[in-house]
Amino acid sequence: MSNSLSVEGSLQALGIAIKNRCYKKKPLIHHSDRGLQYCSNDYQELLDQNGIKTSMTEKYDPYENAVAERINGILKQEFNIAKYEVNLKINKQINNESIKIYNQERPHLSNHMLTPNQIHKQCKIEMKTYKSKKLNNGVIVQL
Template sequence: GALRALNMAIKNRVYKERPLIHHSDRGLQYCANEYQKLLKDNGVQSSMTEKYDPYENAIAERINGILKQEFDIAKNIKNLDLKKELIKNAITIYNNRRPHLSNYMLTPIQMHKQQILKRKQYKSKKLNNDIIVQL
C-alpha cells in the first residue's frame, strides 16, 4: 500500500522540477529497501524522525488527526471504493476550502501559490532528552 501511494504521489506531482523531501516516521514501510529505492530513483530526498517522537513529525501528525477527527475517515467502512472517495473528498476540502490558522487563515493551496507570507516554523516541545511538555 505504501509503495502504491508513493507511486501515485510521484506520478501526480505538479511541481516536478522543484526539489522534494519525503518526511516520515521510522515505520517499517518507509525504511524498506524497495521504498527507499523508489524515492532515490525519483530524486526525492528521504527524511525521518530520529527517536519515534511524534513532536518531530508534528505537522503530518496534525494533518492525520484532522482527517480522522474532522472528516471521520477512520470509520469502519467495508466498501473500499467508498472509503477512497471519502478520503479523496476530505483531502480536497482540506487543501482547497479549509483555512488554517498556521497558514495565516489561507488554505494550503493559497499558501503554496503565494510568495509573500513565510511558512510558520514549529519547535519541539522537548525541554531536555526525555521530558515532553504536556499541554
C-alpha cells in the same frame, strides 16, 4: 489507500504523488513512521531517484514530528474518516473528499488563513515555521 500494508500499495501511492507533484524543483521531505513498506529498498530507492529526502520517527512515535502528523489527526477528528467501516472503494472516496476539502477549502492559521493549495501556488507569503526551544534538560522542542 490499500487493503494491505504491502510495499506494492505504498509504491503505487508514492508514484501517483510524484507524478502529480507541481513544484518538482523545490526540495521535498517525506516523513513517515518506520513501517516496513517505507523502509523497503524499493521504496527508499524511488524516493532517492526523485531527490526526496526521508524523515522517519525514531521509535514509531507520532509526536516526533507533530507538524507532519497534524493532518492525520485532523482527518480522524474533524472528518471522522476512521468512523466508517465500509468497503475499500467507499473508504477511498471518503478519504479523497476529506483531503480535497483539507487542501482546497479549509483555511489554515499557520498558512495565514489560506488553504494549502493557495499557499503553494503563491510566492509572496511564506508558510509559518516554528522556532526551536531548548529546555532545561537539553531537549529541543518545536514551538
